[in-house]
Amino acid sequence: MTTPPGDEMAIASNDDVVRVRQVVRAAAAAAGLSLVDQTKIVTAASELARNTFIYGGGGSVRVERAVSERGRAGVRIVFTDEGPGIPDVDQALTEGWTSGSGLGLGLSGARRLSDEFTLETQVGKGTTVTVTKWTR
């Protein structure tokens, strides 16, 4: 239940991470999310965009308007990379666990900040993370 197909953009640099925040902010405001909810989903998107760039070796993001089954408006963001994938998803979602130099808050924090969170990953193939935030 998604309208209309959103813009797809590449995540290939630190500047792109900043652009993702701006695009998500605009989409969240247009969907009618409160200021706090806009801030939460932009922050989640910033974490996930950085993950896509650093751990996924770059990738792309699609930002789209969404409508829930109960008719609520929202914004959905899909991050895709063709990087190494995540061997142990439970571990990756554990707060404080990091495979790199981060704080280990990226995935777990993004999950807490969104209303819906799905993660599909295949080792050697890549990772797709989808987050959605609905208006209240």
Add this chain to the structure above:
Amino acid sequence: MERVPILKIGEVLLVSIQIDLQDQTVLALQEDLADRIVRTGARGVIIDITAVDIVDSFIGRMFATIASMSRLMDAETVVVGMRPAVAITLVELGLSLGGVRTALNLEMGMRLLGAGVPGAGGAPARANGSGGGAGGRSGAAGPR
């Protein structure tokens, strides 16, 4: 890459973030600040985030890093002007920044550092208690 300017007001370094921070800018700011603290002998650092509309884990970690780093060089850091939505989001993200001092605005931050704005209430000299630190500083820092 843009750089964030660092202003000096008396013994305080003021960083007012007015741009969308990308990670390289954040790292450059940490290094620039460390350098300026040593060169100026600043006793305090104020990071003004009034204009910052999101703080993610990378930016949040910068505050903690700058606070620890400046403390090692005998300067106190205060983050001022955090927006309510940013504070709510940071806590939910899992980053409570326990080691970072904050103030609601620039004026209160200056007062916290003992560098109050003239005419804006008491401006006591910097709280004493830096005996050891002050000794080490005189050798390392340039004239101030």
